[in-house]
Amino acid sequence: MGLADRLKDLKDKAVDATAERSDKIHEVVEKVASTADERTGGKYHERIQSAGAKAGSFVDGLKEQAGGGGGASAAVDADEPGVPVDADATSTPVDPGQADAPAAAEESS
Numbered sequence: 001m002g003l004a005d006r007l008k009d010l011k012d013k014a015v016d017a018t019a020e021r022s023d024k025i026h027e028v029v030e031k032v033a034s035t036a037d038e039r040t041g042g043k044y045h046e047r048i049q050s051a052g053a054k055a056g057s058f059v060d061g062l063k064e065q066a067g068g069g070g071g072a073s074a075a076v077d078a079d080e081p082g083v084p085v086d087a088d089a090t091s092t093p094v095d096p097g098q099a100d101a102p103a104a105a106e107e108s109s
Helices: 003-020 022-039 045-066 101-108
Strands: none
Touching: 003 022, 003 045, 022 045
16 A cells, blocks of 8 residues: 555545534534624624634534535635635635735735
């Protein structure tokens, strides 16, 4: 078994584990979003809700992928394989590490 096969096996196990625990993951995402919104005083409410929705969509896409692929499959971003594309997105995806960069630039203006 080569490295590629081992990595594919690990990916499949991760997808299956995510699918099995998707309800719990959704709960945690909602709790994190609520806490972040509270700690920022609602200043980034729309961004936080958008990120939570994208995380939920990603988990749902993994759940569908784990289901055997018999149904509709989630579209995947060519630049970031494994990341579902949000068909309703109107903005460019933001790197999670730079999510506050535009806000910081606005504050310094």
